[in-house]
Amino acid sequence: MDGLRGLTADDPQWIGDYRLIGRLGSGGMGRVHLARSEGGRTVAVKLVKAELAAEEEFRDRFRAEVEAARRVGGRWTAPVLDADTEAAVPWVATGYIAGPTLSEVVGSAYGSAGSYGPLPEYALRRLAYGLSCALLDIHGVGLVHRDLKPSNVLLTIDGPRVIDFGIARALDAVGDQTQTRTGMVVGSPSFMSPEQVQGHRVGPASDVFCVGSVLAYAATGRAPFGSVASGVHAVMFKIAQEEPELADVPAGLRELIADCLAKDPAARPGPEEIAARLGPVPSGSAATPWLPAELIARLGQHAVRLLDTDTPPGGQPPTLTTTRVPTGPAPAPGATTEPRRRPRWLPLLATAVVAAAATAGAVSLLGGGGAEDSASEIPARFVGTWSGPVLRDGAPTGQQRRFVITNGKVGEVVANSTSLGATYECRSDGTLVSLTAHDGRPALRLDTKVVRSIPAGRCAALGEHILEAGSAGTLKWAAAGRTATLHRAGPAEERVPAGYLGTWQRPDADGHGSRRMTIKQAPAGSTVLTTVVVGPGLRCTAHADLYAAVDGKLTVGPPVADPAAPGCAPGGTSILRLNDDGTLHREFLGDDKQPRTYSRAE
The missing domain is CATH 2.40.128 (Lipocalin)
Known part of the structure; x- marks a missing residue:
């Protein structure tokens, strides 16, 4: 909320069913607005840049990433609530988290006014635990964050929250073209992994490296490989070749952070190991708040401002007086909206939040959750x-x-x-x-x-x-x-085991054609299997989505043939499993034909 600015003449009053309140910021993807749904829920709406929307490759990737991000659950991330990936200018709405970013709180590397500075060790442990749990949720649906940095970590009364997961991968789809045109860089140089700066394949271990950099920054107020003020290429060289500066990191966390910052991705601990090595971590409660009292008070002020912020007609800067609730279509340009009186509980709740923030012992007044949790009706x-x-x-x-x-x-x-x-x-x-x-x-x-x-x-x-x-x-x-x-x-059901990945083939029974299957990594509900059937006068390509990976078997849905391939015979749901001899077994449910056996393509 500290960075909330008023709407300008270039901003719409509505995006989808969400009424805009103000601007939260902008970045490589586009603008971010604070908004409210017609039901009163506060959300963050991210509007993609027009030049990115014009790139069909970006739009395809963005569509897939938003669909995957919808499936990320858990309390450590901002939930994806709504999106329109087919709009002229695509957008995505996530739950708004009423808390400052880690970069705002620590501040020294970013020049933030009124920052607190490095966090104490007990808060760092809670931060590390929350980030590892967020990665479990994100990686569990097949996503890699790719841009985990202090400004993408928000601090709430009951722990950290990670935002913007999956979006950086969509930006990668047009990165080479867009970087030249707009100067956009996918990722933040001081918080990239060696794989990113060297242009190698980026996997879940890259996010673990970024967690190490974020924790080092939170502990010292400095990025472990230096600031971009010394030059982007110098920072990237240090990330790829030199050891991090961890002398000021508390001794109890120095080894764990150093392991996260290993140059070799295979040498880094997984999120589960990070959580296990931290040992018992206070959950964040009235008795054991995870942040210093000064920061708890600041979080309470965030909540108060969120409850009492609205935008007057005409796109003027936000005020702290009257909350208007949309009751119908967006008003025409220049039209006025009759304010609705705030419910009596709103100022009372705001007063309670201030009291809760004044002392750590009153945190329980918020029910142990952040603002987005209290807005939810789903247990x-x-x-x-x-x-x-x-x-x-x-x-x-x-x-x-x-x-x-x-x-x-x-x-x-x-x-x-x-x-x-x-x-x-x-x-x-x-x-x-x-x-x-x-x-x-x-x-x-x-x-x-x-x-x-x-x-x-x-x-x-x-x-x-x-x-x-x-x-x-x-x-x-x-x-x-x-x-x-x-x-x-469980997370294992959401992704394809590594042994299945690649291309498999088998000849048709008559010897006049062939079938090839290519299996790729993607979250459940997304396309993982592409089958190409070639025969006399026939070439049929079809795609199937992963339903689940359970008990060493893959279940994929019925294939959908490309529209440009008429004559493809419809297929059904199939089960795939690896044989002991290295071949791949495929059978179709409800099909009395013999199972098909595929060998790896050369």
């Missing part, structure tokens, strides 16, 4: 990825149902579901209708809309869906006479 126990087999009247149907549930409020899309059968795949968006109690347990009631059907026209929304908290950490799903017990999906 944390529901958030995440869930899957299980579908029953009808108690009998197995052979179908699978998968839900990805995110934070949100009534009237917002909070769930994406996939129904997978032997010959079809259906995807739906679920809008939260109500959060009701049933048999003493919370339940989500969703109104669903089909957003993808394979084959076209096959899928139906099934009316209202109900999700209830089950026993032993499960969810119970019911819709149109169908039920399922859903279990939380």
Whole structure:
């Protein structure tokens, strides 16, 4: 909120269903605005630069990255709530986090006025734990952040939050062209990994290196390989060739940070190891706040300003007086909007937040969560990825149902579901209708809309869906006479094991054609399999999405043929697994033909 500026004549009043309040900043991707939904939720809306939107390669990558980012759950990141990747100028809306950036708090390397300076060791441990947990969530859906830096880490009363995951990869799609045209660099030089500065392949270990740099900065107020003020190329050379400067890092964290900053990606600890090596970390509570009292007070001031900030008609700078709630379409240019009186609880809550921030012992008034948590109506126990087999009247149907549930409020899309059968795949968006109690347990009631059907026209929304908290950490799903017990999906189910990656081939039985399959890494719900069938007078290319990787097997949905390849025979859901002899076994559900065996292509 410290960087909030008023709207200008160039800013729209609305983006999608979100009414803009002010500008939060700008960067390589475009502008970032503070906005509110019609239901009153505060969000950050990122509007892509027009020149990037004109690049079809960027738009394709951006579309895929936003879809993957929607599936990132957990409390350590800013949830992706909404997006329009097909708009003339694409945009994405994320939950707004009412807290300063780490760069604003530490400040010395960025010249921030009123900064606190380096964090004490107990706060650094909590920061390291939160960043490692955020990486688990991000990497768990197949994303790599690629631009983890102090300005992408926000500090809240109950821990750090990571923002902007996945966007840098979309920028890479046009990086070579756009860098010359706009001077944009993907990544921040002082917080890049050796792989990035040398132009090598960037994987999850690159984010671990960046965590090491961020922690060193938080501990000392300086980037471990120097500031770009000494020259970008000098900093990049140090990152690639020299050791970091860690003399002022607390001794209890120096070894861990040094290991994160290993030049060899394979030598760096994984996020799980980072969390384990930190040992017991205070969770952040009224009894054990994770930040010094001065910073707790600042976070409270952020929350107060967020509650009481609005933009008057005409795009003037934000004031701290009246909150207007949109009740219909955006007003015409020059039109005025009648202010609505703020609810009585708003100034009372603001007063409570100030009191909570004044002493660390009153942090519990915020319920132990950041501002975006208090705005959510979805219990944390529901958030995440869930899957299980579908029953009808108690009998197995052979179908699978998968839900990805995110934070949100009534009237917002909070769930994406996939129904997978032997010959079809259906995807739906679920809008939260109500959060009701049933048999003493919370339940989500969703109104669903089909957003993808394979084959076209096959899928139906099934009316209202109900999700209830089950026993032993499960969810119970019911819709149109169908039920399922859903279990939380682990990170391993969200990505393709390394042994499957590459190109596989086999000849057709008649010897006159061939089939080639290429398997790539991508998160569940994205295309991982491309099949090319070549025969006399035929060349058919089709693509299939990953449903899950469970028990050493890949389940991929029905293939979708390229429109330019007429005559391709439709296929169904298939199961792939590696054989002991190094070949690949593929069988189709509901198909009585013999399984197909593929060998690695030379």
